[in-house]
Amino acid sequence: MNQLEVNNVSVSHAQGLQRNTVVHNVDLSVQAGECFGLVGPSGCGKSSLLWVLAGLNPYWEGDISLFGQPLESGKVFTGELRRRVQMVFQDPYASLHPKHRLRRTLAEPLKLLGLQDIDDRLSEGFKQVGLAENMIDRYPHQLSGGQRQRVAIIRALLLEPKLLLLDEPTSALDMSVQAEILNLLNDLKASRDLTMIMVSHDPDVIDYMCDHAVTMKAGRIDQEKYYR
Amino acid sequence: MIISQTWRGLPLRQLFNTFNIGLLLVVLLVVLALLAPYISTFDPNVQNIQDRLLAPNAQHWFGTDRFGRDLFSRVLHGARPTLLLVSLVILLTVPIGLTVGICAGYFGGWVERILMRLTDIVMSLPSLVIALALVSILGPGLMNGALALAFTSWPSFARQARTETLSIRRSDYLTAAKMQGVSGWRLIFGHILPLILPSAIVRAALNLGGIILSAAGLGFLGMGIQPPAAEWGSMVASGSRVIFDQWWVAAVPGVAILLASLAFNLLGDGLRDKMDPRHDK
Numbered sequence: 001m002n003q004l005e006v007n008n009v010s011v012s013h014a015q016g017l018q019r020n021t022v023v024h025n026v027d028l029s030v031q032a033g034e035c036f037g038l039v040g041p042s043g044c045g046k047s048s049l050l051w052v053l054a055g056l057n058p059y060w061e062g063d064i065s066l067f068g069q070p071l072e073s074g075k076v077f078t079g080e081l082r083r084r085v086q087m088v089f090q091d092p093y094a095s096l097h098p099k100h101r102l103r104r105t106l107a108e109p110l111k112l113l114g115l116q117d118i119d120d121r122l123s124e125g126f127k128q129v130g131l132a133e134n135m136i137d138r139y140p141h142q143l144s145g146g147q148r149q150r151v152a153i154i155r156a157l158l159l160e161p162k163l164l165l166l167d168e169p170t171s172a173l174d175m176s177v178q179a180e181i182l183n184l185l186n187d188l189k190a191s192r193d194l195t196m197i198m199v200s201h202d203p204d205v206i207d208y209m210c211d212h213a214v215t216m217k218a219g220r221i222d223q224e225k226y227y228r
Numbered sequence: 229m230i231i232s233q234t235w236r237g238l239p240l241r242q243l244f245n246t247f248n249i250g251l252l253l254v255v256l257l258v259v260l261a262l263l264a265p266y267i268s269t270f271d272p273n274v275q276n277i278q279d280r281l282l283a284p285n286a287q288h289w290f291g292t293d294r295f296g297r298d299l300f301s302r303v304l305h306g307a308r309p310t311l312l313l314v315s316l317v318i319l320l321t322v323p324i325g326l327t328v329g330i331c332a333g334y335f336g337g338w339v340e341r342i343l344m345r346l347t348d349i350v351m352s353l354p355s356l357v358i359a360l361a362l363v364s365i366l367g368p369g370l371m372n373g374a375l376a377l378a379f380t381s382w383p384s385f386a387r388q389a390r391t392e393t394l395s396i397r398r399s400d401y402l403t404a405a406k407m408q409g410v411s412g413w414r415l416i417f418g419h420i421l422p423l424i425l426p427s428a429i430v431r432a433a434l435n436l437g438g439i440i441l442s443a444a445g446l447g448f449l450g451m452g453i454q455p456p457a458a459e460w461g462s463m464v465a466s467g468s469r470v471i472f473d474q475w476w477v478a479a480v481p482g483v484a485i486l487l488a489s490l491a492f493n494l495l496g497d498g499l500r501d502k503m504d505p506r507h508d509k
Contacts, residue, residue, distance in 0.1 A: 056403060082409055095400040099422040108418070109408035152404070159408060 003163060003195045004030040004053070009062030011048045019059060022048045024219045026062075030212075035189060035196040037206035037213030045219040046199045047167060053197065054087050054165050067162060083113065086156035087165040091172050092148035096140035103136045106155055113159075125154040129184060146177035150184070157188065166198040170205060182209060247498025253491030261307035268301035272458045281474045291476045293466060299480045302458040306481060309370055309453045310460055310488065313443050316374035317381060318432050324378075325385025326428055330420055332386070333393025344390065347383045355380035356445055363451040373452050377442050381435060385428055392424050426503055434496030437489040444485045460485050 011023035023045040030036040038046040051057040052064070055077030064071040067084065077085065089095035097105055103122070110118045126133045129150040140148055149169060156164055166185070170178040182205065189196055200206050206213050215222045260267065269289070276296035284291045290299035332343040355377070362376035396402060405419055446452040447461020455462060460481040467478025 054407060056407070082407070085407075087404070087407055089400045089404060091400060095404050097401040097405070097419060100419075108405075108410060112409050112414075155404065155408065 002029045003032045003067060004028070004197075005063070005065040006049075006053075007063040009049075009052070009060055009064060011045065011052050011057065011060045013048070013057070014059055022219050023052075023060075026216075026221055028214065028221075030195060030197060032195055033189075033193050034211040035198060035209050037210035038197065038199045038216060039203055039206050039213055040201065040216035040222070042201060044216040046216050049216075050087075050165055050167055050197065050199050053163075054085060055082065083159045084162045085165065086159055086161035086163075087167060088149070088152050088156050088169045090168040092145050092152060093140075093172070095152050096148055098140055101137050101139055102143075102151055105140075106136075106151070106158060109155075109159060121158060122154075125158055128157070128188070129154050145173050146180065149173060149177075149181055153181075153184065153188070157192070162195060164194050164196045166196060168200050169198070171200070171202065178205075185209065245498065245501075246494050247502055250491055250494030250496070250498050253487065254495050257307060257488055257491055258311065260304055261311050264301075264304040264308060268298070268304045270298035270301045272297060272301040272305040273456045281470065281477065283474070284476055290480045291474070293463070293477050294470065294474075299463075299477065302463060303460070303480055303484050306458040306460045306463060306484065307488070309457065310440060310443055313370055313374050313377070313452075314436055314439050316371070317378045317439050317443075318436065320374065320378035321382040321435075322385055322428055322432055325382040326389045326421070326424060328382070329386035329389025329391075330393050330416055330424060333390040333397060334416060334420065336397075340390070343386070347386045350380060351383040351387075353380055356442055359442065359446060360449060360451055363446065368451045368454055370453050373443065373446050377439060377446070381439060384435065385431060388427060388431055389424050392427060393420055396420065396423055430496060430499045430503055432496075433492060433499050436492035436496065440485065440489045440492065460488075 006026060006028040009023065009026050010021055012019040012021040026049060028036075038049065040046050048057065052060045053066075058074045058076060060073050062073075066081070096102070106122055106125070107118050110121065115121070122136060123133050126136065131147060131150050131154075135143065135147070140151075143151065149172075153169075169185070170181050173181060185196070186209065188194060196209075198206065198209055214224050269287075274297065276292075279288070279292050279296040280294050282288055282292040282296075288298050288300065290303065292298055293302070328343050328347060332340040332347075358380050359373070359376035362379060363372050366372040366375065402415070402419060405415060410419065443452060444461035444464065447459045447463075448465045450462065450465065452461050453459040463481035464478050464485070467474075467476075467481065471478050
């Protein structure tokens with residue numbers, strides 16, 4: 001089954017009262033359990049497309065179906081759908097609230113969902129990404145970039161998403177940390193049956209991670225590549 | 229020869245920075261106001277016509293006013309309504325200003341336009357004149373004076389809060405929180421407010437000096453706390469009748485206003501320096 005079907009989708013950004021269309025008539029399909037890559041130079045619209053799939057930009061036209069259900073343009077994600085699509089951001093230094101301890105950042109969404117055994121889930125998450133559990137009461141500025149990105153990955157995974165969006169998750173990290181994070185993501189994908197969509201401008205990263213990828217150029221799909 | 233003076237290892241220059249001096253003066257002011265009944269040497273409201281307009285002496289340290297009341301005791305007691313009024317104004321303005329500013333910055337669109345135009349309108353009103361008008365409608369008194377001053381002093385908080393909210397509205401951590409299902413008031417109070425509050429506190433401390441002056445202005449014009457209660461502004465007003473022959477009657481509360489205002493300005497300046505990330509000491 002295809003987790004995600006994108007047909008003839010155009011994405012625009014609101015600029016004051018006008019719309020500026022940045023992605024034109026894109027078609028994609030992503031299968032369950034695969035890692036799908038979006039490659040391209042900066043400004044090609046790959047992140048804009050990702051933000052639509054994340055439910056963060058409601059200004060799009062066309063047909064998108066996610067987990068077999070059609071999405072409505074102009075609507076924000078709520079409830080179950082909101083929980084099932086999560087994202088890891090590009091800059092680990094900007095994606096954690098600077099005045100909240102990690103415990104609060106990670107536990108608040110779980111509390112809102114009314115889940116029990118939050119502490120167990122948190123320590124399980126820390127174990128999975130290879131962080132020491134005693135870091136949980138630290139502030140983000142007391143962590144390194146790689147550690148922060150691991151925390152961001154825990155945060156996304158704690159909600160048990162089916163689709164994990166990765167917006168250049170390693171581009172702000174140095175080479176050795178990059179490899180660690182990519183391997184971690186590969187392990188998690190295998191153990192959790194996650195579908196992942198990864199945006200990157202680095203073909204090597206896409207090559208290493210993805211089963212299937214497209215290259216975007218100037219807001220359109222340029223060529224399709226199959227790996228493996 | 230340079231004498232390096234130190235106190236517990238700290239050089240004196242570092243010890244007597246703006247923040248510490250401001251904090252010291254403010255704490256002193258609050259303590260004096262709290263302990264006024266115990267420190268003061270006379271009852272501030274007992275008139276003694278025989279001793280009227282005495283120059284400062286051993287018995288009346290700051291002299292007496294035209295009803296023979298001891299000025300030292302009156303200045304001490306005058307700190308109380310001033311501080312009370314100032315804290316009331318801050319308690320009213322900071323929450324209102326922050327709510328308006330954060331809502332404008334967070335919701336954007338029409339909400340922002342309406343709230344910010346309202347802010348601009350209030351900001352363009354001359355504050356003391358509007359305060360006088362309000363007090364003359366509501367009737368003079370501590371609470372009404374605070375209301376009147378608060379009415380014109382919230383816009384600066386709103387503007388600052390809006391600008392700061394705008395700058396973090398699109399940040400990744402707020403986007404991430406939204407993706408995780410945090411929304412509405414929980415996002416505003418739990419996530420945005422903690423980032424806006426420090427600079428609002430600095431601004432409040434800086435504004436306090438001005439509010440003390442405005443409060444004294446209201447008192448001077450007879451629109452503050454009513455006589456015979458001691459209040460610095462009205463004390464200056466009553467002293468101004470005899471300012472050439474008995475200067476201390478106006479000068480003593482005047483200096484008190486100056487010091488109180490200066491204390492809060494120093495504290496605010498020091499706080500701003502401390503909060504500034506470029507501040508390295």
